[in-house]
Amino acid sequence: MSARRTLIAGNWKMNGLAADALALAGGLAEKMKAAGDVNFDMLICPPAIQISVAVAAVQGSGIQVGGQDNHWNASGAHTGDTSVNMLKDAGCSCAIVGHSERRTDHAETDQIVKDKAAAAQAAGLIAVICIGETEEQRDAGKTLDVNGSQIAGSVPDGSTAANTVIAYEPVWAIGTGRTPTNDEVQEVHAFIRGELAKKIGDNEAAKTRILYGGSMNPGNSKDLLALADVDGGLIGGASLKVDDFWTVAQNA
Ligand code: PEP
Numbered sequence: 001m002s003a004r005r006t007l008i009a010g011n012w013k014m015n016g017l018a019a020d021a022l023a024l025a026g027g028l029a030e031k032m033k034a035a036g037d038v039n040f041d042m043l044i045c046p047p048a049i050q051i052s053v054a055v056a057a058v059q060g061s062g063i064q065v066g067g068q069d070n071h072w073n074a075s076g077a078h079t080g081d082t083s084v085n086m087l088k089d090a091g092c093s094c095a096i097v098g099h100s101e102r103r104t105d106h107a108e109t110d111q112i113v114k115d116k117a118a119a120a121q122a123a124g125l126i127a128v129i130c131i132g133e134t135e136e137q138r139d140a141g142k143t144l145d146v147n148g149s150q151i152a153g154s155v156p157d158g159s160t161a162a163n164t165v166i167a168y169e170p171v172w173a174i175g176t177g178r179t180p181t182n183d184e185v186q187e188v189h190a191f192i193r194g195e196l197a198k199k200i201g202d203n204e205a206a207k208t209r210i211l212y213g214g215s216m217n218p219g220n221s222k223d224l225l226a227l228a229d230v231d232g233g234l235i236g237g238a239s240l241k242v243d244d245f246w247t248v249a250q251n252a
Helices: 018-035 048-057 084-090 099-105 110-122 135-139 142-154 182-200 202-207 221-225 242-250
Strands: 008-011 038-047 064-067 094-097 124-131 162-167 210-215 233-236
Touching: 008 162, 008 210, 018 038, 018 242, 038 094, 038 099, 048 064, 048 084, 064 084, 064 182, 084 110, 094 110, 099 242, 110 124, 110 142, 124 142, 135 142, 135 182, 142 182, 162 182, 182 202, 182 210, 182 221, 233 242
Parallel strands: 008 038, 008 233, 038 064, 064 094, 094 124, 124 162, 162 210, 210 233
Antiparallel strands: none
């Protein structure tokens, strides 16, 4: 059994209003409290404006709350952005950075993602750094190259297993209902761990959690979470329903 504790992380994206956040976070908190000891960590990442609602709703449940993004600067003239200190102040322990939707919608480069991750780490947050190839890149046989160069470019030097989580999210699998085969997922995860070792050393890489993301759901999560180098999931659609997300967690 792996020494890495499974992390089940929900990325709510830009979905739901405060009442939905309360119901979802509260419903998961009830399940966690009733379950007692569990063999996984649970993280929910609501829209920034609903973080406080979610933090209040999960009090005492052990569920962690994270941001979906953060700015690389501590404060200043950055209209619409959220700083790492604001996330911490609101009760977050983690921040997702470099999600493919942000890389695409906001033209985030590896350097920007790295700066955001470094800011999160420096503030004491865990940076959940997302990487993954597009369908075109996969079809061109560039899957490993792309993920290798994103690890090299997006992971800050000096990252540790304690302040870093990697999420491998093939862009073509996000929200599509399609996933790579289990063998393909394991191959990429093992490769990512090797690339991470070049950057942060064998010891830290061996302890770092690498999540799979992209259409993980109650039906496929048992097999995906059983793969040797898959240490959890970053889950979009299936994290928006208490029962679905809870079933994924039960498959850890
Ligand atoms: C995501 O956006 O991080 C994600 C994995 O979404 P989905 O689970 O809906 O594919």
